[in-house]
Amino acid sequence: MTEKPMPPSQLRPTSSRRRRPLWGGWRRGIRRMITPPGRLLWLGAFLCCALSLMAGGMPVARAAAAPLGSGESCATSTTGAVIVTAECLDATYADAVIESEEDVTSPTTLHIVRGYFEGASSRFAVYLPPAGQWQGRFFQYTYPLTDENAADETILFGVNSGGYTVQASGSSGYRHAAAAAKVSREIAASYYGDDGRHIYGYLYGPSGGSFQTVGAVENTTGVWDGFVPTVMGTPVSIPNNFFIRAMGRLVLGDVRQQISGAVLNGSDPYAGLNDAQTLMLEEMTALGVQLEGWEDPDYLLGYSFDDGLLGYVAMVKRMDPTYADDFWNESGYLGTEDSPLGEVVRAALVDTTLSVTAVERDGAGSPAALMTEGFPAGALDEGLDMQVLDNDGAPVGELVGTLDATTGRIHLDEGSDAAALAALAEGTQIAADNRWSIAVRSYYRHQLPPQEEGFTVYYRFYDDAGEPLYPQRQSRIAGMMASSISGGATYSGLFQGKVILVSNLQDVDAYTWHAPWYVERVRSAQGDAGVDERLRIYVNENADHLEGPVTGEKSTRIVSYDPMVQRALRDLAAWVEDGVEPPVSTAYRIEDGQVVLPSTAAERAGVQPVVTLAADTTTAEVGQPVRFEVSADMPASAGEVVRIDWEFTGTGDYVEAMQTSEENVRASVEHVFAEPGAYWVTVRATSAAPENSDSFAQVQNLARVRVVVRETGGQSDPTPMSTPSATDAAPTPLATRPAVQSASTIAPSTAVTASTTVPGAAVSATPTPSAASGSAKTLARTGVSAVALMAGAVSVLALGALLVARRRA
Structure with missing residues (x-):
């Protein structure tokens, strides 16, 4: 293909918005609308219609949309998933309509095409750079409830x-994204003027978007060439992961800072x-809540959310309405169990009656x-269900709100029954209990x-015979949720194309062991060769x-994972298009639910720098130089x-302190603290792939050490602290059945030397050789239960609660 840069003189004004059907044959219709002659014709037609509308007040009729695909319907798998190919016709997204085109210069020079699918709620946008910058590929982000407006x-x-960007709205599954990808290829082929070129496509998504991405991995062919599921969920993740943490909040909330300090x-x-706290921490840890996550105990235990259960109580109520009664009355549940955890659960139960002393009304009364x-x-005021009672004690209706136990004030939220609101007056009785809120926290034991x-x-x-230790509920909600959000993925491990997974060690939402x-x-589906090749x-x-940049105090202990996703996408493109093997996978082992990384870059592999930091003392006096080595x-x-x-203030x-271009860096710096206190000193290393010349895909890592600074002549800190390596084996007394690790190695790297200086401090760098190894575990293969419509509907509502939390503020 001969690339055709678009001169500034050919840029159209940004106000040229119009809705267009894809007609006269899919490819021919697209070409007519995007080539310069077609743009002029359609602009004239648009102006004529607009003038007619203003003059006569008559509505403008919309032309019928043209079908997307060859006419052969997409097949359906035995589990109900729609198998989307490059050629098949998905009836739900069959008709694509171009609504507008515009040329913009922010955030860069782009031609933006927007549209929607007739009869569906999904919208799409295609962001096309000038031909001189396009290298024949596109990248597509997906996440439930995200719209078509891509971030800068x-x-x-x-x-x-070297790619254009595609984004589409859609609450679950992959079919809307697949339809947008297919539309974008036709748009790009016409816009860039090359019908014969294969346009490579790459889909990626975090968290809920990982479900959609895996659905696409296993149920599409020829639509995308590669995939990057990020911080991925599994068929046991939702709601189990959140219930596990909520159970931890119930038992460990009062000692969370103590646990956090010990981990640090x-x-x-x-x-x-x-005893109860020990059992709960053992259970959480063995189920995969990384100990590293305790650096932020409030987030881990859900104190950062208004509703730490994220609305999942309502979902279980609807899908398993007898669960709470069974929990508090039947054997095998913590509500009746004679154990330290059972005692904590029963002590937390609230079942009381409140009396209204005053009603505050808004302007409308x-x-x-x-x-x-x-x-x-002293009772727990979290997760209360409230019912307004009549004079005979019978329920009138549900009241939705939040009680402040210290003041007795209930702030009313939307959703209360009208009859309940109408009955409120001084002296009204309200029944309040937390039976459901307490019971659902251990629901993960029963599915x-x-x-x-x-x-x-x-x-x-x-037990040893393979039988569950606790009663099992009929509905396996977690599997239904995963199937619904993913569009019917069975997580079989069978797919075409190539995949790079990205997982994070301090992720307490999507546990690290998921990937x-x-x-x-x-491996079970395709063997070792399939893993190596795909x-x-x-x-x-x-x-x-x-997602997103990390700023403030949090940046002293957390790095953004966005650069690693970007690195994975670029590695994926080189792998797919040019056969360039990506770096060896990160090595790991799993010990009692904890993912543990090797301590050296040679053993760990992957794409992230391995950083260590040491101080010549962890206690110092004001004005005393402290030397740090990285x-x-x-x-x-x-x-x-x-x-x-370097970061010295927390x-x-x-x-x-230093710019370099070496595989192995050794540097030291001295710092003088002017005030007494406890300081976390952080060093952060930024890396780049070979020949990477821009600011994207620069993967970071950091290390920390704590220094206690006292007044001159003061006493030493009796318990100096340093940051434990994430590679340290996790202390988890309660054993599970860890997987077996296997390993492979790659050749050592070449040693290099570098040096530089920082104002006020000397920094030097010396080389060390490195090697890398991969590791794996052995697990079984099977399918996942079929999708349930109710689980799907509720999962979208629950994901809405997560939407505000998926990106950093």
Whole structure:
């Protein structure tokens, strides 16, 4: 193809918005609308219609949309998933309508085409860079409830990576995204003037978007060429992961700072816990809540959300309405179990009656808040169900709101029954209980995945004969949720194309072991050769679940995982298009639910620098120089360290100390603290792939050490703290059945030397050789239960609660 740069003189004004059908044959219709003659014809038609509308007040009729596809309907799998190919016709998204085109210069020079699918709620947008910047590929982001408006960063990454960007709205599944991808290829072929060229496509999505991406991985062919599921969920993730953490909040909330301090100090997090707390921390840890996640205990335990259960209580109520009664009355549940955890659960139960002392009304006269009395002192006010009672004690209707137990004030939210609101007056009685809120927290014990599916962390809930230790509910909600959000994926491990998984060690939403579990699904389905030929996994050591840049204090302990996703997409494109093998997968082992990384870059592999930091003392006096030494090593063939930054205040105010271009960096710096206090000192290393010349895909890692500074002549800190390595084996006394690790190695890298200086401090760098290894576990393969429509509907509502939390504020 001869690339055709678009001169500025050919840019159309940004106000040229219009809706267009794809007609006269799919390819011919697209070409007529996007080539310059077609643009003029359609602009004239648009102006004529607009003038007619203004003059006569008559509505403008919309032309019929043209079908998308060859006419042969897409097939359906035995599990109900629609198998989308490049040629088949998906009836739900058969008719695409171009609504507008515009040329813009922000965030860069782009031609943007917007449209929708007739009869469906999905909209799409295609962001096309000038021909001189396009290299024959596109990148497509997906996430439930995201609209078609791509973020500037997403668009700029695509342009800098030689691709255009596609984005479509759609709450679940992959079919809307597939239809948008197919539309975009036709648009691009016409716009760039090359009908014969294969346009490579890459789909990626985090969290809920990982479900959609895996659905596309396993149920499409020829639509995309590669995929990057990120911080991925599994058929046991929703709602189990959130219930596990909510159960932890119930039992461990009062000691969360103690546990966090122990994790940061590298000491035993179980020290000082009572029996129930020890059992709960063991259970959470063995199920995959990484101990590293305790660096942010409020987020881990759900205190960062208004509703730490994220609306999932209502889902279980609807799908399993007898569960709470069984929990509090039948054997085998914590509500009746004679155990330390059972005692905590029963002690947390609230079942009381409140009396209204005052009703606060809004400007329209509707109740907005209540003052009440009668709530037990010290009782848990989280997750209360409230019913307004009549004079005979019979329920009138549900009241939705939040009680402040310290004041007795109930703030009313939307959703209360009209009859309940109408009955509110001074003296009205309100029944309040938390039976459901407490009961659902251990629901994960009662919907176990079959052992043959390979979820080894759940083996702890089976006896030696393979029978569940606890009563099992009829509906396996987690599997239904995964099937619904993914569009019917069975997580079989069978697919065409290539996949790079991205997982994060401090992710307490999508547990770190999820991606390794899928690696073994692929291994079971396709063998070692299939894994080597089609799959990689990159693990971030100091990253969590949230997208976007990391700023402020959090940046002293967390790095953004966006650059690793960008790196994975570029590695994927080179792998698919040019046969360039990506770096070896990150090596890991799983010990009692904890993913543990090797301590050196040679052993760890992947694409992230391995960073260590040491101080010549962890206690110092004001004015005393403290020397810090950093080692930053890249895995073999993964690129170079390009920058070292230091942070001494704990506020995220980094100072760039060194720019370099070496695989292995050793540097030291001295710092003088002017005030007494406890300081976390952080060093952050930024890396880049070979020949990477822009700011994207620069994977970072960091290390920290704590220094206690006292007044001159003051006493030493009796327990100096340093940051434990994420590679340290996790102290988990309660054993599960860990997977077996296998390994492979790659050749050592070449040693290099570099040096530089920082204002006020000397920094030097010296080389060390490195090598890398991969690792794996062995799991079983099986299918997943079929989709349930009710689970699908509720899953979309629940994902709405997560939507605001998926990106950083």
